[in-house]
Amino acid sequence: MSTLTLGQDPHGTPSAPGDDSSTGSAPAPGGAVRNRGRDRGPRRPRWATGLLIGGVLATIAVFLVPLYWLFSSALKPHQQIYTWPLRWIPEALTLENFTQAWNSAPFDRFFLNSIITTSVGTALELTLAILCAYAFVFVEFRFKKVAFVLIVGSLMLPGHVTLIVNYITVANLGWLNSYAGIILPGIASAFAMFLLFQYMRTIDKDILQAAEIDGAGHLRRMVTIVVPLSSPMILTATLIVMIGKWNEYVWPLIVTSTADMRTLPIGLLFLRSQEGYSNWGVIMAGAVFVSLPMLILFFLAQKRIIGGLAAGAMK
Structure with missing residues (x-):
């Protein structure tokens, strides 16, 4: 009596590696192999x-x-x-519309003012946001929860509520129609602080305690440990704040009074007053001057913005 070996059919022919007879899969009617994998859910209707x-x-x-x-x-x-x-x-x-728009309004000065106010304002705002978020996460002090609730609660106030108070303060300090008057009232951002606070909460405090044992103070721990670990969210907050400051319109319009201190969004209004409501090609070219830099920045950095926000939400 002959014995059958594994991998052979009753006639002694070796089975193919992909043959279903050797794997134990039962063929479905009509010769099709039954799928033993995970069943898919119900399909969405057409x-x-x-x-x-x-x-x-x-x-x-x-x-x-x-x-x-x-x-x-x-x-x-x-x-x-x-x-x-x-x-x-x-x-x-x-390109005649762009040439005419550039000659009809001092867009070179508008660009310079927007670059200065956006870059300096973003740097100061992110610095304060990092310091504030670090203090609320890693520093113990009295009334910390009360202060945090008050700062986050300021997000519910419309920005226009503080316009009059800020204007009176800036006027008393003699900062009207100056870079300081445009930049300084907007450097305290509860939104950026809250984003960084949520991200810093996920950092393991044992790392900072080990650094404290080695003699590192708060400043060194923040610069060498917390900031590098929070770099994805810092980059996301930087891009969001930068876009907001570039497009800011109401406050620079109120605090400035001469064309040489206007920013790009106000420069577009100045161009419209020069051209009226008939020469829309030139006005559209001016709108391109205002929107193109931030559009390029957003499309280049959109993955980082979404990735940073998603990482903070998941953690």
């Missing part, structure tokens, strides 16, 4: 999938169509902007 895709496309259109119209109108000749029906694809491209 009408629900269609609604989802339509909603996504509509959302994309709401955001992208105005941007496309802005940039295309800035590159169109004057007569093509007012044609009907609308011409979505320009027949000819021109």
